[in-house]
Amino acid sequence: MTGKPEKRIKAVFFDIDGTLISFKTHRMHQSTQKALHALREKGIRVYVATGRSKMMMPFMDRYFSFDAYLTLNGQYCYNPREVIRKKTVDSGDIRLLKDMLAEKPFPCLFVEEDGMFLNYADERVEKLCEIIDHPMPPMHGLDRVRDDEVLQFVPFLNEEEEKILTGTLKNVESTRSVPFCFDVIPAGGGKNAGMHAVLMREGIAPDETMAFGDGFNDIGMLGYAGIGVAMGNAADAVKASADYVTASVEEGGIAGALEHFGILE
Template sequence: MENKTVGVNKMIKAIFFDIDGTLVSFKTHQVPDSTIEALKQLKKKGIKIFIATGRGKDGLKVLDEIEFDGYITLNGQYCYDKDLIIYQNTIDPHDLQNLVNYLDNHQVPCGFTEEHDKYYNYRDWRVDEIHRITQNDGQPAKDCSQVCTRKIYQCQCFVDEAEEKELLKLMPNCISARWHPMFCDISPKGGTKQNGIDKFLEYYHLQLSETMAFGDGGNDIPMLNHVNLAVAMGNGNEEVKKAADYVTDEVDLDGVVKALKHFNLL
């Protein structure tokens, strides 16, 4: 890794943060107090802070204490700030119909995310286990037969990697990302975390050379590869750490604060 510490405090103007395992602890399901204070200090210094998450808009209540400059949600499919929607992207109806047909013949839980709602075709222990980790997947199951007539931004399919490949063959206009071996997020092509970054850079007239990002999961790797300065959390997997310029401590051990101090941003 090249030494990117020198001059970083003058170079970085925008920092993008994943939520689960990065800002929010999997143990406490909260943002550590040290991280909240650090984010507030960044804003006071004029550095813009952004969320870049697989969660939808309805899953951001855990961040209520912090005012961000923008939100890249649903892995980039729905990007907005306090004033307007910067970018949105929904799944092709034909791809959705193919998914519904697949679910009719396979006992697979699947979550469907709309702008202000999320629901499942049915729930079992797999969904309950992810909810135990995230505290963000407690939505009900209901009839999803007409889902192809709705604006769906992302699907959360509880399949292994082999089944994921089969689903993508049925959904040619979609891509997938996974941060847990039990499921993958399926999203329309065109919207990704890195695309969301570019949308906000254009909106705020910033350069990619002025960006930094923090992440811990597989769905963060493209984002970490995209920004100028990439930080992996100590609780992240090895592939994430390989994609980073710097590996910090775990979220519960003040990892965000330690990295910001390492790069003289605090």
């Protein structure tokens, strides 16, 4: 896809890790910061769409104040005034998960609206915290898990173990961005579901939007947007799902794509 979009872009959605923020530097490229402010000056809505939780968002304020935050892969979406979408994992599936953890333990991160915690940690958890530059969450027993309040959980398992888990739990879907863990959300969820809720609230059509991402959990979002842009550092499957592949996050790929499509000059 080349040239200016057929319809005026009214909203742009950005993944965080590997898109806005570099995995290598844990920082935002200077051209990206300038681009975010330029979008706002043009009256374009600017949103974050991430697998991270609400509790992990304050660090973004050092760079930019977004119009809304689509967190937990679209399961918890909010702006400064209200919660736009909140979708929890099926309580029956959470009870099954706890039974599995009691029988054969593995590290699992549970995320609720205002908190997250692990049952226990190992080197895989430490590695994830290092990659996303985040402190180790607190640890609690399974009796702390509230069956009807889990928005997302993150099992630290390999791909074969993932198939067994998601085959047992009937009302979930999963997405993976690293080899040693994956995100589990309610079936029918995803960043595209969060986008739909936000756009309905704002009266913006999907073909009036643009989205940037690099991970497998971004594929639905890139397909839902009018223009889906994959970062140069994205996996091949993500690039294949996009309308356009830009430069990497370290090379200022966001600003480059916005200029390519004539959104910014």
